[in-house]
Amino acid sequence: MFEPVATQPNLIPSEHDVLKFWQQNGTFDTLREKNKNGPVWSFLDGPITANNPMGVHHAWGRTYKDCFQRYHAMMGHRQRYQNGFDCQGLWVEVEVEKELGFNTKKDIEQYGVGEFVEKCKERVRKYSAIQTQQSIRLGYWMDWGNSYYTMSDENNYTIWAFLKKCHDRGLVYKGADVMPWCPRCGTGISQHEMHEAYREITDPSVVLKMPLRRGTNEFLLVWTTTPWTLAANVACAVHPKLLYSKVEQKGETYYLGRNCVSQLQGEFKFVEDLPGSELVGLEYDGPFDELPAEAEARNRHVVIGWKQVSEDEGTGIVHIAPGCGKEDFDLSHEHDLPAPAPLNESGVYIEGYGVLTGKFAGDVTDAVLHSLKEKGLFYTAGPYVHSYPHCWRCRTPLLFRYVHEWYIDMSWREEIKEVARQVRWIPEWGLERELEWLDNMRDWMISKKRYWGLALPIFECECGWFDVIGSKEELRERAAAGWEEFEGHSPHRPHVDAVRIKCEKCGREVSRVSDVGNPWLDAGIVTYSTVKYNTDREYWSKWIPADLVTECFPGQFRNWFYAMLAMSTMMENIPPFKTLLGHALVRDENGQPMHKSAGNAIWFEDAAEKMGVDVMRWVFCRHNPVNNLNFGYKAGKEGERKVFNTLWNVFAFLANYARLDGFDPTEEQVPAAERQDIDRWLLSDLQLLIKRAHAEFGNYQVHGFVEQAENFIDGLSNWYVRRSRRRFWRTKDKADRDKLAAYQTLYTSLITFCKLIAPVCPFVTERIYQNLGRGAAPEAPESIHLCEYPRPDDSLIDQTLSKHMDSVTEVASAALRLRSARQVRVRQPLSEIIVASADSEVRAGVQRFKAQLLDELNVKSMTIKETLDDVLSYSVRPDMSRLGPRLGKDASKVAAALSEMDPAEVASGVKQPGGLTVLAGGEEHRLGADDVAVERVWPEHLAGAEEAAFSIALNTELTQNLITEGMARDVVRHVQQLRKDAELEMNDRIRLRFDTNDERLASAVTTWAGYIKEETLAVALDRGSVDQPQRVATVEGAEIRLSLRRAGS
């Protein structure tokens, strides 16, 4: 019935076997069929970017997703199992550009937008297929034929519906702003995408002179790290309340922040300090006033006050170029200043900038400095290290550009906040984080001047009119031209661009704006688009809000979580999900961020085939998700040893013995009341573990359960099995109810344990189940994952028993420690142990498991008492350094008197409230606990230890009998090793032969021959010359030569 089990689990090859097994049997389909009428549990998958193979960090989130789905499946819940792929957006474009060797948008235009978009789709298909295969390898059970793609028509049109709703409320607008711009990608970078954009770089820092127009030789010293923006200077800003110094140097007068005078080169003469407010309003000459483009600004150069100015860096006087900086731009509104915009979308100067025209902004530092020097405006320059934003996809340093983009006015953020509050955030501070973002975010920039993405359904007329189309049907109805060209294509560029509608104001035919959409629109709509919102509203309302969403949280508060919340608020004003479980980042073994470039990134496939996915999943589930996870093979190895080897060994032990014994798990159960205490202890612990599992899975805190599971398997192996082994070894006997109870207890515990952890490690548990569960009962479900999740049986829980067992293990480990300290090996039997405790529960526990303890500790007898006082003696030594100064010459008399007294009385006396009264030299002296040093003295023959809850004393006196028995046990041990070396079966009988020159040893063997034979399954034990010993061992200093052969052979 049970298959024999190898001693090594061989995890990785077996995982492939299990995958095959599931596939061949259609196990996942069976599961869905089984649960099809069950109560709904709704998980909603966050789309993975289908742009690269998976790294181990993807596996973390996916392990959670699978794990919770598997738990709920075993609870009988109906689920959707839909995986998602994120398809559209700049990240795909950038990779395709790399593949094709493109550098600019021009390359794409020349190649053809249609072809380029096809390439993007192709890349998505390729990597979604790879990720699918990898996920299957992880054991991630999903409806893989039915994954959603954010590039689908359904998804795109549902976003149109969302935008239409926004437009109906008047929230869509075209705005003008200065924003971060990637000159390589030729697109603005929205606030959402500025996450992790800042990187340290070295830029030129320049201090230049701006001549004041009011007098001669007076200059503002102005600082900038972006020399290219100087050609668009409009104003200078000072902090009105900061102090500025007026200084003279080489016949010129300079103004700069008082705390910035260290910027001055060489000697200078201090003239006076004045507040910034006195500089405000002064007019000056700009550094590039000769340029035609500065014509308007030329007449407006003025010093303005701005409280953001700091004197921590630079000169305390800031150059303002409203067309080149966000804050500058805002200031220009405040002060009604012009905003010349010098760059085109590639970051190149437009006409009107003299020698700069046609040059890339990042390349003009030398030209700018040269020009300043020529004009006598240069003061100093040097390298400056600061953190500067970069394009999050191509790493190009961003520029700031004045542009027109489409926005959603987010003035309705309070509505979103209200929805966010209805979600349960794990960890709880996720809500605060989200609310903070919602408070601080600006309007949502939804346009991008790119090619591969959502086609914004905005049609804009020259006359200023625009409208938003809400569906494919609406587009068809309103199409004035180009519908035929578009029909049959997905709503992507370039085909959708062919459609024109009529301007409702001036009647002209107008096209769609050429922009594509922000990719977070794509992912944010999935709670609608993928759940049949448009086609089956009843179905949709059954599954949304989803019960669970789980993702890695850094970044997602402003991206996916935000987009889902905002879009769901607009669509139906409901939370899109009920619980959000966030987890931190995967780091390398040393806590460093994993980077492809640093070479410390681990690809999923490598990890899967090197550590195995069960182990990987265990590592993920064991970790507290709020902390970053340091992932590496070392941690995997540890988990493997600690958990999987232990589990496997218990399994192998049970299966192999059960096979020999013909144990039948379907036999009638021995009632719990008739089983041994240790059995009932294990079953009680098992119920507690089941309870814990339900609590933690239900609460999405799987790591708490996994930690407890580790403790359980440890107790199962290293206490229950170790303590119960002999019950399994007894000869086959149908009437042996105790043996049956042991089998049943171990069998139930192991198989229940496997079911409990099956969602975490679905492979190894499946193998164990196939042997133990299915092998024993062919009518059982064909997979462990088709079983019901175990339910706790409260009647089996016995808290007192647990407490008793705790006392027992503590006493055992204290006694073993004593043996170790005294160098008395455990195989050497000892005559007596005394356990003393004032706690009656401890005494009860020790009494209850007396036999177990004696066996475990190899001691003949045990005495249990309340205190060890009667076996201990005390030694008392007066502390003369205290008594001397206090008692003077009486001190020595007190000491003498003390030595006459009973040390035990002294010991207890000094602890009394009044102290101990000692009569010496005719006077009474009171001694307190500090006056004497009391030591407990253990009698020579006792080794003692005092613990918090109990004391123990071990009699280490050895009689000849004990020594002889110890020798016999040593011999047994050597024979067992010999059996193992000879690769005998566990139930093979042997004929044993030994030889020794030591008569003590020889007589020990003879005296204990019965015992030795019984322990080693020897049918014969003879002394005789052993010419070719299979083992030569030393016992108590004497040599013994051993040989054996299988009986009957």
Add this chain to the structure above:
RNA sequence: GGGCCAGUAGCUCAGUUGGUUAGAGCGCACGCCUGAUAAGCGUGAGGGCGGCAGUUCGAAUCUGCCCUGGCCCA
């Protein structure tokens, strides 16, 4: 400048509603045990819980301020 999270042995982390002598794993050394275990167990060295000040009979746990690191926002 504001907010969130974290700061416990060499490293990685546990420490429930404040309660006696703060735990575990890894690593190192030594020892023990082994008819399931190329496994396991024990011991030792090593920290007084970022700092200071409070509350309390009692604080790693609560309060305040500060320091360091990470993240977010400005």
